[in-house]
Each structure stands twice: as structure tokens, then as C-alpha cells.
Amino acid sequence: MAPDPLLLMVPRPSPFWLWLACLLGACIGSLLNVVAWRLPREESLVRPPSHCPHCGTRLRWHDNIPVLGWLLLRGRCRHCGAAISWRYPLVELLTAGLWVAALLATPSAMGPDPLPWTLVAAGWLLLSWLIPLTLIDLDRLWLPEPLCRNGLLLGLGCTALIGFAQGEGVGRDLLFHHLAAAGVGLLGFESVSAIAEKLAGRPALGLGDAKLAALLGAWLGLTGLGLTVALAVLGGAAVGIVGRLSGRLGPLQPLPFGPFLTAGGAAVWLLGHDFWLHQLGLAF
Known part of the structure; x- marks a missing residue:
């Protein structure tokens, strides 16, 4: 597919902004680790301050430096020697990478002529919001309803702000479609889940998946949601088949679908509708 000439005219961020986004993203990733750990345990996100989950000792300020703190500690608590999961620096690196990618993204979901920095800010918010949902679903096979509900409201709020900034007509149309x-995401997934449960005799999709689909619809619109679901189904099928054939997944072992939805939604936001329509052979 030939690149859009208009996109070639858009100035790319300078290295300063890329490095700043990387640094800020890593710091946000550190916070998201806290959310993913404490929210399922119904703990405060603020108190107590960061501490070792094994011995309870409060961490020093430099132990909390994203990625570097984990490396300096060599992945172990300095007080009790308990292992600190590699997931912490990995999530920080992932968030940093996504924040940089959001600066270079070409999202299609927010109208014909949005202000560039509003898209960047919206992208940072959406991509960051999806990370704890992914981690919690991987850990617990559970998508917290407050995260889904508030993420949906934020999506509609960003849609309204970015849409009406482009004109009243654009704002109304954009908000209606989102x-x-x-x-469609909520009712569609609930219907599919009910049908699949009747056919299989056991739950196939959780209600959390329906709420997550509604959240993604609020951010991405109908076309974006459809592309997200297509990517999630393809990714879930590929992982499921490989897992079953390799023996890593048992015949009745559940596979969380939320991470595939969040990955699909992030991919659609970052690369835009046209890219995925062409990749999936749906462009006419």
C-alpha cells in the first residue's frame, strides 16, 4: 500500500519528545504495576507506599526508578532477598514503548482533522488504561467492572472533546457513532457469549469481555471495534491452537480473551483503520 502523501507532510516528533515520552511512559508503567497488583486485592493505590510484598519493608526512592531500580537490585528485595518479578520492568518498558508509539501513531477514530496533541494525549490515556486490564485478566481471568466502566466514560469524554473541537457537526456524528x-460491543458480546454457552454447555466469554468491548467501541468507533475483534479472534485462535498442540493448554483450560482485545485495540489505534483494512483484505 502506498503511503498517504498527507501523512508524509506531518512533521515527526524530535528526539527530545521521543525520549521524554519514553521516560514518562516508564514512570506511568511503574504506577500501572501498582494498579494491577493492588486493585484485585482491594488495596489502596496510595497507602502504604511502595513496599516489598514479601517482607513489607518500604522501598527506597531509588528502588522505584523504572527498570533501573530492578536492575540495580538484581531482581531481589534488598531486605529479605525475595525475588521481584521480571514483569515489573517489562511492563515499564512496554508502557514506555507504547507512549513513544503514540507520538508516531496515525489513529483514524477521532474525526477528520483533530489537533495532533489531543490525539497523542488520548492515545497515552487509552494505551495506559488497557495495560492493567490486560495484566489483571491474565492473572485472575477477571476484568474489573470499575476499570471498564470508567474507561468507557473517558473514551466518550475524549470523543466529545476532540470531536466538537473540529466543529459541531463532527462532534455530534463522532459521539453518536462511538x-x-x-x-454494539456490549450487546454483541453478551449475545455471542449466551449462544456459545448454550452450544458448548459452559461459559465461553465472560461479561467482562463484553464491557471491555464496549470500552473499545467508545474509543475506536464501529469500524475500529470491528477491526479490533477481528484481530483478537485471529490472535486468540492462533495462540489457542499452538497452546493445545504444544500441551501448554489443556482441553478445558480457559484462555483469557481480554488481552487479545486490548492488543487488537492498541494496534488499531496506533496504525489506523486503513492499514488494518488493507492487511485483512477488507479494503475496497
Whole structure:
């Protein structure tokens, strides 16, 4: 596919902004680790301050430096020697990478002529919001309803702000389509889950997946939601087949679908509708 000439005219961020986004993203990733750990345990996100989950000792300020703190500690608590999961620096690196990618992204979901920095800010918010949902679903096979609900409201709020900044007509149309997409995501997944449960005799999709689909619809619109679901189904099928054939997944072992939805949503936001329509052979 030939690149859009208009996109070639858009100035790319300078190295300063890329490095700043990387640094800020890593710091946000450190916070998201806390959310993913404490929220399922119904702990405060603020108190107590960062501490070792094994011995309870409060961490020093330099132990909390993203990635570097984990490396300096060699992945172990300096007080009790308990292992600190490699997931902490990995999430920080992932968030940093996504924040940089958001600066270079070409999202299609927020109208024909949005202000570039509003898209960047919205992208940072969406991509960061999806990370704890992914981690919690991987850990618990559970998508917290407050995260899904508030993420949906934030999506509609960003849609309204970015849409009406482009004109009243654009704002109304954009908000209507994103509201419709949220409803389609919720009701569509609930219907598919009910049908699959009747056919298989056991739950196939959780209600959390329906709420997550509604959240993604609020951010991405109908086309974006459809592409997200297509990518999630393809990714989930590939991982499921490999897992079953390799013996890593048992015949009845559940596979969380939320991470595939979040990955699909992030991919659609970062690369835009046209890219994925062409890749999936859906462009006419």
C-alpha cells in the first residue's frame, strides 16, 4: 500500500519528545504495576507506599526508578532477598514503548482533522488504561467492572472533546457513532457469549469481555471495534491452537480473551483503520 502523501507532510516528533515520552511512559508503567497488583486485592493505590510484598519493608526512592531500580537490585528485595518479578520492568518498558508509539501513531477514530496533541494525549490515556486490564485478566481471568466502566466514560469524554473541537457537526456524528459502537460491543458480546454457552454447555466469554468491548467501541468507533475483534479472534485462535498442540493448554483450560482485545485495540489505534483494512483484505 502506498503511503498517504498527507501523512508524509506531518512533521515527526524530535528526539527530545521521543525520549521524554519514553521516560514518562516508564514512570506511568511503574504506577500501572501498582494498579494491577493492588486493585484485585482491594488495596489502596496510595497507602502504604511502595513496599516489598514479601517482607513489607518500604522501598527506597531509588528502588522505584523504572527498570533501573530492578536492575540495580538484581531482581531481589534488598531486605529479605525475595525475588521481584521480571514483569515489573517489562511492563515499564512496554508502557514506555507504547507512549513513544503514540507520538508516531496515525489513529483514524477521532474525526477528520483533530489537533495532533489531543490525539497523542488520548492515545497515552487509552494505551495506559488497557495495560492493567490486560495484566489483571491474565492473572485472575477477571476484568474489573470499575476499570471498564470508567474507561468507557473517558473514551466518550475524549470523543466529545476532540470531536466538537473540529466543529459541531463532527462532534455530534463522532459521539453518536462511538456511543453506537459501545452499545454494539456490549450487546454483541453478551449475545455471542449466551449462544456459545448454550452450544458448548459452559461459559465461553465472560461479561467482562463484553464491557471491555464496549470500552473499545467508545474509543475506536464501529469500524475500529470491528477491526479490533477481528484481530483478537485471529490472535486468540492462533495462540489457542499452538497452546493445545504444544500441551501448554489443556482441553478445558480457559484462555483469557481480554488481552487479545486490548492488543487488537492498541494496534488499531496506533496504525489506523486503513492499514488494518488493507492487511485483512477488507479494503475496497
